[in-house]
Amino acid sequence: MEVDLDALLRNLRRVRQAARGAALLPMVKANAYGLGLAPVARHLMASLETEALWGFGVAAVAEGEALREAGWRGRVVVTAPAPPGEYARGARAGLTLALSEIAAVREWADAARDAGTRLAFHTEIDTGMGRAGFPAAEAAEWGRSVAEAAGDLLEWEGCFTHFHSADEADLASADAQEERFRAALALLPEGPRRVVHTSNSAAALRRAGFGGDVVRPGIFMYGGEAGPGTRPEAVASLRARLGLVRRVPPGTTVGYGATYTSRRQERWGTLTIGYGDGLPRRLAAAGGEALVHGRRVPVIGRISMDMTVVDLSELPGEVRAGDVATLIGSDGPGEIRVDEVAARCGTISYEILTGLGLRLPRTYRRAPAGA
Numbered sequence: 133m134e135v136d137l138d139a140l141l142r143n144l145r146r147v148r149q150a151a152r153g154a155a156l157l158p159m160v161k162a163n164a165y166g167l168g169l170a171p172v173a174r175h176l177m178a179s180l181e182t183e184a185l186w187g188f189g190v191a192a193v194a195e196g197e198a199l200r201e202a203g204w205r206g207r208v209v210v211t212a213p214a215p216p217g218e219y220a221r222g223a224r225a226g227l228t229l230a231l232s233e234i235a236a237v238r239e240w241a242d243a244a245r246d247a248g249t250r251l252a253f254h255t256e257i258d259t260g261m262g263r264a265g266f267p268a269a270e271a272a273e274w275g276r277s278v279a280e281a282a283g284d285l286l287e288w289e290g291c292f293t294h295f296h297s298a299d300e301a302d303l304a305s306a307d308a309q310e311e312r313f314r315a316a317l318a319l320l321p322e323g324p325r326r327v328v329h330t331s332n333s334a335a336a337l338r339r340a341g342f343g344g345d346v347v348r349p350g351i352f353m354y355g356g357e358a359g360p361g362t363r364p365e366a367v368a369s370l371r372a373r374l375g376l377v378r379r380v381p382p383g384t385t386v387g388y389g390a391t392y393t394s395r396r397q398e399r400w401g402t403l404t405i406g407y408g409d410g411l412p413r414r415l416a417a418a419g420g421e422a423l424v425h426g427r428r429v430p431v432i433g434r435i436s437m438d439m440t441v442v443d444l445s446e447l448p449g450e451v452r453a454g455d456v457a458t459l460i461g462s463d464g465p466g467e468i469r470v471d472e473v474a475a476r477c478g479t480i481s482y483e484i485l486t487g488l489g490l491r492l493p494r495t496y497r498r499a500p501a502g503a
């Protein structure tokens with residue numbers, strides 16, 4: 133797996149430009165969408181101006197701890213509701229939690245008292261996503277209780293919501309969510325100005341209007357499309373070597389279930405990669421392809437855990453064991469985008485990227501300093 137960190141940074145800068153210079157809370161949850169938390173975070177820390185990088189967003193306390201280990205001392209917002217058992221750890225790591233109920237605010241205040249520090253939190257406001265957040269319509273009631281429960285132990289730093297359909301052609305539902313969000317904000321008690329954020333990649337890129345002070349991009353930075361009309365630079369490539377190249381006679385079967393049989397003499401190549409690396413098993417039956425010597429060749433038979441067979445018969449010239457096949461990425465004139473693989477498998481680029489396994493060595497490309 134190759135990760136082009138400079139392309140990742142350029143994609144992120146495009147999001148910031150579209151969001152009219154809003155500060156960035158890049159989402160690095162799920163091991164930076166499978167690309168590698170520490171290398172991605174370190175590259176952004178080293179490359180982004182202080183005022184641009186407002187913090188990092190993660191989904192779990194453990195991911196916040198991993199960011200600390202990677203050397204990040206700035207803000208870390210845990211955007212998913214943390215189980216109460218993890219609050220003490222969150223406090224020790226100095227994380228900022230997203231809270232969705234009064235009991236959680238009290239728990240976080242207890243953690244602050246125990247740790248002897250003031251801790252920050254954001255309130256999520258549920259405007260239709262339904263998985264977390266205080267109900268938007270009842271902001272007047274919970275707003276008062278949150279301020280009370282926070283007291284002096286906690287800093288109520290921000291408020292946010294999350295769009296469920298900002299990557300769809302019709303943005304009407306996002307407009308409606310924003311309206312509910314703004315109405316809720318207006319009902320909250322006065323206090324020090326709270327930071328407001330709403331936008332994932334799709335919303336930041338596709339909704340020109342209000343997005344808040346900060347945006348929370350993920351997929352676009354990592355090279356996945358974020359709805360119609362958004363085309364990022366490719367970031368992640370997935371390559372495997374041919375372990376074996378053979379000529380097979382007609383009637384040869386391949387893979388579990390023997391779902392493919394050669395009709396003539398064919399030349400097959402066995403790639404040293406499989407679903408154990410996160411190459412979706414479904415890809416084979418869905419017309420999956422690889423690039424070899426810059427040209428597309430079909431995957432044949434079922435994908436095994438550790439091996440995948442491609443038909444090289446149509447390639448001109450020699451193909452040898454050790455030659456490289458590209459499952460995602462560019463090779464000469466050919467390109468297979470992560471969104472193409474996802475569409476074939478009936479899923480989204482997020483699932484393909486986060487599914488790429490730990491067995492894959494990850495190499496990071498960046499321009500040398502000063503270049």
Ligand SMILES: *Cc1c(COP(=O)(O)O)cnc(C)c1O
Binds near residue numbers: 349
């Ligand atoms: C994952 C996530 C994002 C990023 O979404 P993308 O679609 O990947 O840009 C933003 N906000 C929250 C709360 C998230 O969980």
